[in-house]
Amino acid sequence: MSNQTELCLDALGDPTRRRIVELLATGPRPVGAIAADLPVGRPAVSKHLKVLEGAGLVRHRSRGTRNLYALAPEGLVDLQQWLVTTWDDVLASFAEHVEKEQP
Template sequence: MTYHPLTALGDPTRRAIFERLLESPSAVGDLAKAFPVSRPAVSQHLKVLKDAGLVIDRQDGNRRIYQLNPDGVGAVRAYFDELWDQALAAFKQAAETPNQRRQHDRAGD
């Protein structure tokens, strides 16, 4: 878990691969055909996604099938859900405070 999930999803190509796996589990070669990058590039992206806990892989005969990891996706969802609650609370609090100017003499607010 050296990669943070959000770092893993920061790259556009990796995000595209990730979203593609949302539709259906896929083999590496099939994914590579769907994107304008080489197969090794896809392999490397999958490695990062796997390291971040966002996907899991499974051997299927000759091929290796990648699919989303519900735990990882759920964790990210939970993160943003909580973040949303905090943001909402903070914003509500800010809205209730009438547009006061934070002067220097109010620094101890």
Template sequence: MSHDAAFIALADPTRRAVFERLRAGPRRAGDLGAGLPVSRPAVSQHLKVLREAGLVRVERRGRARIYAIEPSGMAALREYFDAMWDAALAAYKEAVEDDDEN
């Protein structure tokens, strides 16, 4: 999974809202869209984009499709942010040490 695809997928506020509802655990598409100002087909399209970005997985249970967060997709995002955070902290440490020397 590319973190670029994940960021693009999560840039849409409705798609992000659908994704955030999965924090509570796996849910059906209809449940994910409940209360959102979009149609069922639109929710399905948002879920498709999230799946293609590697952020969501789907499992069939009878006629129902159950969506859940894809752990490997979240791990890739976390690795990206961890690397950014490590670089930011290293730069901050260097700046503080430079100030202490002056």
């Protein structure tokens, strides 16, 4: 497992961060708009966004006095590849087991 995959899994291990990713799937948002849809305040959302950004899952850009946060789809590539490979290995092992068990 790559370091990037581990960073992504660690970041997504928190339910608030997973919810932030879900919210950003609809498009870029400022911190205040993200916080409005969560049971935590803006300072906590900012901390969660920093973790997600450090994991390469979100990026931000300044727009006037606001920072807009958006998903960084390229940040999910390593995680997606790891999931696909792991799932393929599991399915292959299961198919092999089933074939051995058949008369």
